[in-house]
Amino acid sequence: MRVELRVNGLEAAAECWEGESLLYALRERLGYPGSKNACEQGECGSCSVLLDGRLVCACLVLAAQADGHELTTVEGLAPPGGLHPVQEAFLEAGAVQCGFCTPGLVVATVDLLERTPHPSDAEIREALSGNLCRCTGYEKILDAVRNAAGR
Ligand code: FES
Ligand code: FES
Secondary structure, X not given: OEEEEEXXXXXXXXXXXXXXXXXXXXXXXXXXXXXXXXOOOOOOOOOEEEEOOEEEEHHHOEHHHHOOOXXXXXXXXOOOOOOOXXXXXXXXXXXXXXXXXXXXXXXXXXXXXXXXXXXXXXXXXXXXXXXXXXOOOOHHHHHHHHHHHOO
């Protein structure tokens, strides 16, 4: 089936299998590999994207469900060659080690700060509770979100 959507402000289309995930379509058909595939079960958050402005796990959404909708991936947060303030905050705080979880955490943080510009630590922990990191121990990530919130 043909799926047509807007990704990061650009028209996009692909022929997809009916049961195909949005994550697979993004990575393998549409040329957006920034969203990572770690669990494919909605457990890790590495595939987080904004679908019509709502945070979702792209591995749990069918590509067909995104037909006609608006998608923002980590690639679309900043202009080409630039960094979003949240990405800068992650780099400056040392919140990136292997980096596999980072795109999902950045998208989830952007979503949090758009809804709650000055979150408490409890709100940060709650908002990022669906994003797993196996490297950092989370403290640097919390520092990064606190710093980003001030920008
Ligand atoms: S790959 Fe989607 S939640 Fe883990
Ligand atoms: S930096 Fe490696 S999983 Fe988070």
